[in-house]
Amino acid sequence: VASYDFEGDAQDVSGNGNDGVLTSGPDCKVEGKNGDSCSFSGALDYVRVPHDVSFDFGAGQDFTIGGWFKLVDDDTIQFLVVKVDDTTHGSTGELGAFGYDMLYRGDSNNVQIRVRDSADIKTATIGTNVGDGQWHHILATFDSGGIIQPYLDGIPSSGSTTMVTGSLANPGPVILGIRADISTADEGDHDMDDFAIWNRVLTPDEVKALVSS
Secondary structure, eight states, X not given: OEEEOOSSSOOXXXXXXXXXXXXXXOEEEEEXXXXXXXXEOSSSOEEEEOOOGGGOOOTXXXXXXXXXXXXXXXXXXXXXXEXXXXXXXXXXXXXXXXXXXXXXXXXXXXXXXXXXXXXXXXXXXXXXXXXXXXXXXXXXXXXXXXXXXXXXXXXXXXXXXEOOSSOOOOXXXXXXXXXXXXXXXXXXXXEEEEEEXXXXXXXXXXXXXXXXX
């Protein structure tokens, strides 16, 4: 669906044309895991990828999101990826916010991957504290008929959960680096590299290959 290597910009290198817009000055020319990366300073800087139907996953649709992240434990909540209706909601933590997001909770030292449909919200977790200033590969597969399976550095996490059954489709953009309502309350300082969204569930071997490549 989309892939971002952040070599100085937020162009979609998958060939699908889902280019991101650097907003309020994220620095995408800092040293990353592979070449350059995007660094978010906690000053309302983010990447906005305009809405496209390819990011809307309805009931029965599988998908995967993931990439490399460098996080620092500063006791804040740091939103990494959000896809909700940004005109009324900041994240899936708000009632009515259909969609999906990924965040690092420095206050509880874990990563949460969440989905919300019209009936329910589900949260998968990575319990390892990744706020150590090192690069970590964080990924989650969403099996529409099964579970949300998080991975840390290519290894499946024990914090999986069942998937919601309804649609996650919404008209909001994909936001990288901050809440969808652009709030400093949950931003923080972090770096991102080689982030992608797939419209299928990656296999464990494919996830390992992403980490080793």
